[in-house]
Amino acid sequence: MTDIWRVSGARAAAEAGDELTAAMESLVTAFQPIVDLSTGGVIAHEALTRGPAGSLARPEQLFERARVEGRLAELDELCRIRALEATLAAGDDGPSTLFLNVEPDGIPVGPPPPEAQEFAARGGRLVMEFTERALTADPARVQWFATRLRHVGIAVALDDVGSHPSSLALMPFLRPEVVKLDQRLIQDPHDDAAARIATAVFAYAEQNDAIVLAEGIETAEHERTARALGATLGQGWYYGRPGLLGPDPRRILPVSAPLARAPEGPTRRSPFATVSRSRPMRHGGLSEVSLAAELLERRALTAEGPTVTLATVGPGGVPSGARADRYVRAGAETSLVALLGAGPEPLPGVRGADLGGGDPLRAEWDVIVVGPHVSAALVARETFGGEYQYAVVYERDLVLELARSLMSRTVPAPGAAMPGN
Numbered sequence: 001m002t003d004i005w006r007v008s009g010a011r012a013a014a015e016a017g018d019e020l021t022a023a024m025e026s027l028v029t030a031f032q033p034i035v036d037l038s039t040g041g042v043i044a045h046e047a048l049t050r051g052p053a054g055s056l057a058r059p060e061q062l063f064e065r066a067r068v069e070g071r072l073a074e075l076d077e078l079c080r081i082r083a084l085e086a087t088l089a090a091g092d093d094g095p096s097t098l099f100l101n102v103e104p105d106g107i108p109v110g111p112p113p114p115e116a117q118e119f120a121a122r123g124g125r126l127v128m129e130f131t132e133r134a135l136t137a138d139p140a141r142v143q144w145f146a147t148r149l150r151h152v153g154i155a156v157a158l159d160d161v162g163s164h165p166s167s168l169a170l171m172p173f174l175r176p177e178v179v180k181l182d183q184r185l186i187q188d189p190h191d192d193a194a195a196r197i198a199t200a201v202f203a204y205a206e207q208n209d210a211i212v213l214a215e216g217i218e219t220a221e222h223e224r225t226a227r228a229l230g231a232t233l234g235q236g237w238y239y240g241r242p243g244l245l246g247p248d249p250r251r252i253l254p255v256s257a258p259l260a261r262a263p264e265g266p267t268r269r270s271p272f273a274t275v276s277r278s279r280p281m282r283h284g285g286l287s288e289v290s291l292a293a294e295l296l297e298r299r300a301l302t303a304e305g306p307t308v309t310l311a312t313v314g315p316g317g318v319p320s321g322a323r324a325d326r327y328v329r330a331g332a333e334t335s336l337v338a339l340l341g342a343g344p345e346p347l348p349g350v351r352g353a354d355l356g357g358g359d360p361l362r363a364e365w366d367v368i369v370v371g372p373h374v375s376a377a378l379v380a381r382e383t384f385g386g387e388y389q390y391a392v393v394y395e396r397d398l399v400l401e402l403a404r405s406l407m408s409r410t411v412p413a414p415g416a417a418m419p420g421n
Contacts, residue, residue, distance in 0.1 A: 019056065020065050024075060026052040029083045030242030031095065033250070034213065034235045037227055041252035044097035044127070046235065047083030048242045063103070076103040084115035087124070090245040096253055097125045099157060103134070107145045112152055120153065125259050127178060129157040132167035135174060136336055140410045143173055150263035157213075162197045165306040166335035168372045171204050172400050173308075173407055177259055179205060181231060183216020189225050200305060200372035202230045209261075270360040271368070271402040272379040272389075278398075281389040286315065289380045289388045293367045296376050296392075297326045300369045306335040307371035310406040312355075313341040314365040315382065335371075338410045353409050361409070365390075368403045375399040 027049055034044040051062040066075040080100050087094040098119070116126060128149055135142055135158075146156045157178035161167045162185045171179070179201055185194050205212050214226035217236030226234050275281075293314065300309040309330055313319070319327055319339070324347055331337040331349025338351040340361060346352045355362050365380040365388075377399045380390035393399060 019054075020062075020069055020071065023051045023054075023056040023062060023065075024078055027078065027082050028052070029079070029086045031083075031086075031245050032235060032242040033240045033248070034097075034099070034233055035239045035250070036252070037214075037223065037232055037234045039252070040250060042239070042248055042250045043233070043252055043254045044099060045095035045245070046099035046129075047079075047087075047101075049079040049082070072103060081113065081115060084113075084119055086245065088115060088118060088122075093245050093247050093251075094124075095245070096123065097127065097259070099127045099129055101129045101159075102145075107138075107141055112154070116154075125254070126154045127157050127259065128154055129159045129180070130174060130176075131159045132161070132164050132170060135170040136166055139170065139173060139336065140408050143404065143407060146174055147263050150260045153260050155260040160215075161201060162194070165197075168197065168200045168204075169306040169308045169335040169370060171201075172370060173404060175208060175261070175264070176210060177261055178211045178213055178233075180213045180215050180235075181226075181229070183236070185229065186214050186216050186222050186225050186236075187218070189229065196305060198229045203372070205230075268408075269405065270364055271366045271377065271405060272364045272381045273360065274402060274405070275377075275379045275391050275393060275398070276389070279391050279393065281391050283383075284388055284390060286386055286388065289365065289378070289390050292378050292380075292390065292392055293365065294323070294326075296367045296369050296378055297323070297330070299374060299376060300330050300334060300337075300371075301326065303369070303371050303374040305372040305374075307369055307374060308335050308403065308407075309337045309367070309369050310403055310410075311339050311367040312361050312364055312406075313339060313346070318342045318346045338406065340406060340409055351410050355409070359409075361406075366402070366406065368399060368406060370399060370403050377402050 030048045030050060031045040032048060033042040034046060035041060036043050049059055051057045056062045056065055063072065063075065066072045083100055087098055130142055149156060155177040156174060157180055158167060158171060158174055158176040159180045160182045161179050162182035181201065185197060201212060204210060211233060212231045213233040213235060214231035215235050217223050217226055217234045217238045219238060223234060223238060300307045327337055327339060327347050327350050336351060339346050340353050341355045342352055343354055344352050363381055366378065368377040375394060375396040377393050378390065380388045382388050
């Protein structure tokens with residue numbers, strides 16, 4: 001059986017003298033403390049990979065070379081294994097909670113490796129960090145992987161929240177247990193954008209019992225800002241630069257309760273089937289349902305904050321005319337737009353996917369809009385004589401369930417590439 005972090009098909013080695021291979025054999029793992037802002041105690045560490053001195057010393061250079069040479073997954077898994085090995089070797093001086101980064105291109109399959117199992121057996125807790133870029137590159141795969149992680153007790157963090165508006169709209173799909181505020185919000189909080197981001201993040205945290213961690217804390221003022229914004233954990237040079245593990249009098253053990261939430265994968269029921277189980281359905285003609293769809297499509301463009309729009313092509317196939325214009329505009333102006341049932345990219349800037357012959361979505365017309373300040377869905381199915389059964393729902397938990405079902409069917413962005421950790 002393949003290890004979760006032993007990627008199938010990875011190159012075992014390269015030619016002797018290869019610069020990338022030499023760098024991978026000399027990786028250094030540094031650990032940066034994560035502190036409880038109320039006590040100053042160190043409760044976790046993030047593992048950060050560095051290459052040896054030279055042209056591949058910086059992680060972005062190292063990961064870009066691996067991507068160019070087709071070895072990104074190999075490098076990504078090696079970074080995680082080295083971090084776990086160093087943590088285990090440190091014994092009682094090692095972190096009890098360890099944050100690890102994962103590249104979307106290197107998402108693996110199978111059970112956790114022996115190092116992760118040994119860490120868990122010692123009472124350690126793992127948190128896997130994703131970036132907003134990972135979500136937009138391949139949201140279905142990241143959503144699937146997060147569910148698999150939670151099945152084995154590993155929690156999920158969303159990194160750099162606030163560096164790009166898309167992260168706010170995509171948070172409900174990943175459902176992270178930890179939200180890491182980008183350092184820009186902590187170091188320059190006095191603008192309207194920071195206020196909107198902070199409000200959206202803490203609304204999510206309150207609704208989902210998530211932890212907010214502030215990055216980039218370098219001064220006492222930054223720490224006060226983080227606390228004022230509502231963060232409970234902090235990370236940055238103010239508490240220590242990345243380095244080797246060793247005794248730290250600030251280290252405290254976190255609560256023993258598991259960090260990972262109960263796994264909740266996307267339902268394979270179609271949106272229409274889900275809604276019709278609990279809600280009365282209306283009856284109307286094509287023009288009536290078309291207007292309901294148009295109103296939601298326009299809502300995606302007028303909502304405050306970033307949005308995600310997920311839809312099926314509907315009875316007319318790939319949109320044309322004014323409807324096509326709305327989707328193209330949303331693809332350019334919002335976080336993500338996916339139109340299922342018409343191939344990988346049915347319109348410029350619009351994600352898509354083909355639907356299998358037995359997929360119930362082929363018989364539905366669904367339009368779902370999700371954002372920090374909006375949640376709405378239309379589900380419709382033609383009955384006979386041009387009549388439709390349909391419903392428009394606004395209950396956020398239900399809308400998110402429907403949206404995850406559609407998101408699980410989307411395909412990766414063409415040519416998407418992410419920087420390394």
